[in-house]
Amino acid sequence: MKDLGSDVFLRFDNVKKTYDQKNLVVKGFDMDVQDGEFITLLGPSGSGKTTVLMMLAGFESVTSGDIAIAGKSITRTAPNKRNIGMVFQNYALFPHMTVAENLAYPLTVRKLPKPQIKARVAEYLDLVELSSFGNRRPGQLSGGQRQRVALARAMIFEPTLILMDEPLGALDKNLREQMQFEITRLHKKLGFTVIYVTHDQTEALSMSDRIAVFNDGVVQQCAPPSELYERPVNAFVADFIGENNFVPGRVTSLQGSTAQVQTEGGPLVAQAAEGLVQGQACRVSIRPEKLFIPPTSHAHDNALTVRFNTRIYVGDFIRYYFKMPDGTDIIVKVLNDLSAPEFADNAEAQLLWLASDCIAFPAS
């Protein structure tokens, strides 16, 4: 066994998974997780993120590679001996048991003395603010309450880590935000380690310490939310996290981390992504909220002439759809204040932005 640093709590070492011995669902997953971290596995469905979670929990076998907790490999440990708490999208509460019995179950299995179980159940019911619901059955609770019970049940036996598989997927928008807050609060208070799987990027951005973006069985980037949003390493991450516009062009020159790009609408200056070479076809990504419509006091390095298409009133901001010279759409988000201009149909407009706000990626 390899010697692991004492601060590495959970390590995935080149973990691969195949179901049919032909196609890899997970293609070499590496990750080190510190104790107490909140890690999110984010990706479109079928990207392999849930498979990683299931291998960690022991419900899928590892085809090759190793998963270790505190330096000990767990790939040969039975799921019920791994001491890992799990929260499911459909809650998976036992419908024939009361809320209190559900919470007591992992403790009874561990043969704790009865008075201790009772005290612990009361403590955790209080923690998720459901003290008066102990005698109800899950069927008598709302979706949000059920998920709080599921959370409490996953925490009550003080597992080494807690896995959450799209736990908020079945809730409506308001409840989802409340529960995000709730999970973050519990995580801060109790300091457990979380591996969280979701396809909802806002959820990932607002809760995680680090996010691993999955696509096609490979981690595209693993970084804190702000870095992921501001400095995506490739076009997939740039497109998947938040909204993005892509302006096609060709790299004319490359100086350090700055690239000159020739597009149909004129030359642009952009940050060069890794692997970009001179003369290569590329796509310049720029976020809708980093684009400005003159008149504006913002500094700018780039300007693009576009034609007005539609203006959509969203409420807190206004979305503009412009057509680029090549006919593709470019989206601009402007805060809903008095400066949000109106355009006539097909009117010409200028879009301005900073070179540091846009990144040129190799065209795939």
Place this chain on the structure above:
Amino acid sequence: MKRFPAYYTFRHIAGHYGLRLFAFLVLIFLMLPILVIMPLSFNAEPFFTFTDGMLALDPDAYSTRWYQEFADDPNWRLAIWNSFAIGIASALIATTLGTLAAVGLSSPWMPYKRLITALLLSPMIVPLIIIAAGMFFFYTRFNLVGTYPGLIIAHAALGVPFVIITVTATLSGFDRSLFIAGLSLGARPVKVFWDVVIPLIRPGVISGGLFAFVTSFDEVVLVLFLAGPEQRTIPRQMFSGLREQINPTILAVATLLVVLSAALLFTLEALRRRSVRMGGSG
């Protein structure tokens, strides 16, 4: 007068009442033979027909003497005991084996699922007389003909398909993540099975068991082939009673069986409602 939608023509209305009449006739056809034996079983005379006194509702024309005869006759008492003993024993075996089979067959990793299901369900489809003949020749080799174990095993095999069907139906509504959740909470698979799976599929298990019991209780072909005089069951006794000594004792027995079946049916329905109320699937 019933209110029909305004667009109804005479043909619609005729169809409406015509369907009701037809459904009622079907019901009569199904129920009348069962219902008619009930008053006949209280006949004071040893006949299978309504006497003039019965039709005139004369209390003296009715009696419970055939029920008394049924209770007093040692042959019938043996038959009752046999029917319940064999029925309960074979239902217990069928329920245990059928439930385990259904759980195994519902696993996504079960190979040859269709083939095994077809084999296990075959006693329902293969003509009873063929099963009976096959078992007879098979049993002679093991000296099982004319023994209680032989009959119990044979009836259990007939009951297993019913248990598999009802338990599989309940399991199809069973959420596998509950099992995974149980394991993740630290319980061994067998413990999760007892604590979580069994309570949730219990309605299916019980109704399957009742079906298996009724199948055995009702069965006469295998009994004719495999049972000796000591294993004579109620249907077998009725069968010989019909040929040898025709008297309304058989009707009294039949009435009691109808009451028993109705009781089982109500039990099943009550179980189903209870499971629906508990939030499980029917």
